[in-house]
Amino acid sequence: MPHYKLALQGFGNVGQALAVLLMSKKAELKSRYDITFSVSAISTGRHGAALDPDGLDINRALELVKNGGSLDQLSLLEPPADGVDFINRCNADVLFENTPVNYQTGQPAVDHLKQALDNGMHAITANKGPVVHAYQQLTELANAKQRKFFFESTVMDGAPIFSLFRTSLPGANLRSFKGILNSTTNLILGLMEEGKSFKAAVAHAQEIGIAETDPSGDVDGWDAAVKVAALVTVLMGIPLKPTEVERTGIREIQAQDIQDAKDKGLRWKLVCNAVKENNRVRASVSPQMVSSDSPLYQVDGTTSIVQFETDVLGSLSIIESDPGPDTTAYGLLADFLNAVT
Numbered sequence: 001m002p003h004y005k006l007a008l009q010g011f012g013n014v015g016q017a018l019a020v021l022l023m024s025k026k027a028e029l030k031s032r033y034d035i036t037f038s039v040s041a042i043s044t045g046r047h048g049a050a051l052d053p054d055g056l057d058i059n060r061a062l063e064l065v066k067n068g069g070s071l072d073q074l075s076l077l078e079p080p081a082d083g084v085d086f087i088n089r090c091n092a093d094v095l096f097e098n099t100p101v102n103y104q105t106g107q108p109a110v111d112h113l114k115q116a117l118d119n120g121m122h123a124i125t126a127n128k129g130p131v132v133h134a135y136q137q138l139t140e141l142a143n144a145k146q147r148k149f150f151f152e153s154t155v156m157d158g159a160p161i162f163s164l165f166r167t168s169l170p171g172a173n174l175r176s177f178k179g180i181l182n183s184t185t186n187l188i189l190g191l192m193e194e195g196k197s198f199k200a201a202v203a204h205a206q207e208i209g210i211a212e213t214d215p216s217g218d219v220d221g222w223d224a225a226v227k228v229a230a231l232v233t234v235l236m237g238i239p240l241k242p243t244e245v246e247r248t249g250i251r252e253i254q255a256q257d258i259q260d261a262k263d264k265g266l267r268w269k270l271v272c273n274a275v276k277e278n279n280r281v282r283a284s285v286s287p288q289m290v291s292s293d294s295p296l297y298q299v300d301g302t303t304s305i306v307q308f309e310t311d312v313l314g315s316l317s318i319i320e321s322d323p324g325p326d327t328t329a330y331g332l333l334a335d336f337l338n339a340v341t
Helices: 013-024 026-033 058-066 083-089 109-118 128-144 162-168 183-193 198-207 222-236 255-263 325-340
Strands: 003-009 036-043 049-051 094-097 122-125 174-180 267-277 280-290 304-310 314-320
Touching: 003 013, 003 083, 013 026, 013 036, 013 058, 013 325, 026 036, 036 058, 036 083, 049 083, 083 109, 094 109, 094 325, 109 122, 109 128, 122 128, 122 325, 128 222, 162 222, 174 222, 183 198, 183 255, 183 267, 222 267, 222 280, 255 267
Parallel strands: 003 036, 003 094, 094 122
Antiparallel strands: 036 049, 174 267, 174 304, 267 280, 304 314
16 A cells, blocks of 8 residues: 655645645545555745654644644754755655745746656646746656646636546647636626725625735736636647736726626626637737626636637536635645546
C-alpha cells in the first residue's frame, strides 16, 4: 500500500479546507484507492511553518491557525528561510501550492512548483499565475521527471474543466468558449439589480468574504482575464497572457444601466469570451447585456458557467453553483488522486 507524504504551501481558507477534506476522506482513500498519507509540512504567510517527516497533527495545526498562533511550535526542524527552502526540506511526495496569485508574473509560485518537480514531487496548485505564465515549462518538466503538474482548481474551483478535456474528450478540438468565470462580479451585479449601489454591493461581497479588501482584481476584470488566459493556454494550445485579453471591468456600471437593462428584459453580466481562428485567438472580458434565451441569463449569485464549442460535440456547458473553499479543496484532492492512481 503506497504512503504519500504531503506538503501544504499556503494555509489560508483553501489550504485549511483541503486539510479538513483530507482528514475526512482518510479512511475512504485507504479502502477505495489503497492509499495512505501524512502531512509532513505546512507553510503559511502569517502563522509560521511546521516540518515533521513523521507527520504533523493536522487538527492541532488547524486549531493554532484559527486562534492566531504559530505553526513553528509544531515543527521538529528549523523554520525554512523561504518558499524554495521549505520545498527542499519538506520531505514530501506531493506539493499543494496555494500561495496568493500574482497576475503579472506568476511568481513565486512558478519557482515553487518548478522546485517541487525538480525534487521529484507531484505539483498541484489552485494558483492561476503559474498556468498562464509557465504552463509549457512546468508541463515539460513534469513529463521529464515522470510526475504530474495539475491545476484543476484554477478555473471554476472543483468543477472538472481541465481533466474533462484531458481524459474524457480525446480528439476534441476547442473552437470557442463563453461564460461567467468571476463569481464576485456576478454577485455584485445581482445585488445592484436588487437596488444596492455599486459601492454597497462591493462592501457586502467583502463582508461575506467573497471579495478582497482591494476588490480591483475582481471588479476590474483581472481574475476573469487570467482564467480566460489559462483556458486558452491549456485547452486551445495557444499561450496567452492576461494582458493580451481585451479587458473591461464592471466599475463603470451604474444603477441607471442596471435599470435600463431590466426595462428591456436584459441583465448585465461580466462575460468571458474566446474564439480560436487558425492559430490565433480573440479573447475578451467585458460587461454585456444578455437576454433570457442565453444560458448566462439565469446564472445568479456566485454561480459560474462556461459554454464550450468543439468540433465534435457542438455546445457543452458546465455550471458550478455557489463555490467556495470546500469546492476548491475538492479540485485539489481530485488532482492528487489523478496524479497517484
